[in-house]
Amino acid sequence: MATAAVRCLLTVAVVLAPLLAGADAGRPLSTGFYNKKCPNVQSIVRAAMAQAVTAEPRMGASILRMFFHDCFVNGCDASILLDDTASFTGEKNAGPNANSVRGYEVIDAIKTQVEVSCNATVSCADILALAARDAVNLLGGPTWTVYLGRRDALTASQSAANANLPGPGSSLATLITMFGNKGLSPRDMTALSGAHTVGQARCSTFRDRIYNDANINTTFASLRQQTCPQASGDATLAPIDAQTPEAFDNAYYRNLMSKQGLFHSDQELFNGGSQDALVKKYSGNAAMFAADFAKAMVKMGAISPLTGTQGEVRLNCRNAN
Ligand code: HEM
The missing domain is CATH 1.10.420.10 (Peroxidase, domain 2)
Known part of the structure; x- marks a missing residue:
C-alpha cells in the first residue's frame, strides 16, 4: 500500500513538474516544441529556403550571418528583424548591420507562409534558427537538429549591436x-x-x-x-x-x-x-x-533565448505586436 501511495505521489510530481516549470520563463528549448502546434513548420522553412538559395546562392550566406548577428545581440530573439520605432532605435542600422545584413524579405516571406498554416504560433526567432540551419545544409554543409521554443523580443538595441558584434579588424x-x-x-x-x-x-x-x-x-x-x-x-x-x-x-x-x-x-x-x-x-x-x-x-542558437511567458510570438517579424 505504502509503495503504491509513493508511486502515485511520484507520478503526480512527474506530471506536474514540467507544467509548473513551464509557467515561468527560463524553460529550456526543445526539439519537439512545434510537433503538435505546427507540425509543418520545418518543411515550410526548408522549401522556402531551397527556393531562395536556388534563386541566389549568396542568400544562404546572408541568412546564416543574420542569425549570428541576432544571437550575439541580447540573445537569439529576432531583435535584429525589428524596424526602428518612435520608442527605440533598432539594430538594422547599427554599424555591423547597415547596408550589410540582407535577407529580411526572405524571413518575411517564410513568416507569411507559416502564419497561414499556424497562426500566431511560431516565433520569428525560431524561423531564423531553422532558416540558418537549412541555409548551411543547402549550400553543401552539415545539418543538425534545431532546439526550438524561442520567443520574440519586444525591443531592439542599436548600441548593443555596436558593442557586441566583432569587427573585421579584431585581434x-x-x-x-x-x-x-x-x-x-x-x-x-x-x-x-x-x-x-x-x-x-x-x-x-x-x-x-x-x-x-x-x-x-x-x-x-x-x-x-x-x-x-x-x-x-x-x-x-x-x-x-x-x-x-x-x-x-x-x-x-x-x-x-x-x-x-x-x-x-x-x-x-x-x-x-x-x-x-x-x-x-x-x-x-x-x-x-x-x-x-x-x-x-x-x-550559439541557445544564447539567452526568451522562453515561456517572456517576449511574444510576433505576427510580423518587423514589428512588435
Ligand atoms: C569571428 C568574428 C567575425 C567577424 C569579425 C565577421 C565579420 C564579417 C564581415 C566584416 C563581413 C562582411 C560584411 C559586409 O561586407 O557587408 C562578414 C560576412 C559574413 N559573415 Fe562574418 N564575421 C565573424 C563571424 C561570423 C560568424 C560566427 C558567422 C556565422 C556563423 C559569420 C557569417 C558570415 C557570412 C555568411 C558572411 C557573408 C554574408 C553575405 O554574403 O551576405 N560571420 N563577416
Whole structure:
C-alpha cells in the first residue's frame, strides 16, 4: 500500500513538474516544441529556403550571418528583424548591420507562409534558427537538429549591436573575449568563423588588410586590390572564400594556411597563435569541421533565448505586436 501511495505521489510530481516549470520563463528549448502546434513548420522553412538559395546562392550566406548577428545581440530573439520605432532605435542600422545584413524579405516571406498554416504560433526567432540551419545544409554543409521554443523580443538595441558584434579588424584576443562573453569557447569561435567559406564582403571591410597587413599572400592581395582601390569602391564585393564561394566546405581554413584570409580577423586564427593547430586540423578534415560547426551552431542558437511567458510570438517579424 505504502509503495503504491509513493508511486502515485511520484507520478503526480512527474506530471506536474514540467507544467509548473513551464509557467515561468527560463524553460529550456526543445526539439519537439512545434510537433503538435505546427507540425509543418520545418518543411515550410526548408522549401522556402531551397527556393531562395536556388534563386541566389549568396542568400544562404546572408541568412546564416543574420542569425549570428541576432544571437550575439541580447540573445537569439529576432531583435535584429525589428524596424526602428518612435520608442527605440533598432539594430538594422547599427554599424555591423547597415547596408550589410540582407535577407529580411526572405524571413518575411517564410513568416507569411507559416502564419497561414499556424497562426500566431511560431516565433520569428525560431524561423531564423531553422532558416540558418537549412541555409548551411543547402549550400553543401552539415545539418543538425534545431532546439526550438524561442520567443520574440519586444525591443531592439542599436548600441548593443555596436558593442557586441566583432569587427573585421579584431585581434585574436578580442575574438576569443567577445565569443567567450557569449559562452562560446575559442574552439567554437574558430569553427563558427568557418561560415566565411560562403558569402561576399564589401571592400570597405577588407581594405586595411589588403593594403596594410604583412601576413598576406601578395598575389592574393594584388588580386583584391584590383577591385578595391585605396580611395574608392567601398561597396564593391569580393567573395570571402575565393576558391569555392558558394560551397559550404573547409576551403576557408586552407585559405588561412596560405595567408588568403580576406579579413584581418580571419587571418588572426592562423598567425602563430592558439588556434593554428585547430585551423590546420579543419583544413585537412572536412568531417571534423562539419561536426564542430554544427555543435557550435546549436550552442550559439541557445544564447539567452526568451522562453515561456517572456517576449511574444510576433505576427510580423518587423514589428512588435
Ligand atoms: C569571428 C568574428 C567575425 C567577424 C569579425 C565577421 C565579420 C564579417 C564581415 C566584416 C563581413 C562582411 C560584411 C559586409 O561586407 O557587408 C562578414 C560576412 C559574413 N559573415 Fe562574418 N564575421 C565573424 C563571424 C561570423 C560568424 C560566427 C558567422 C556565422 C556563423 C559569420 C557569417 C558570415 C557570412 C555568411 C558572411 C557573408 C554574408 C553575405 O554574403 O551576405 N560571420 N563577416
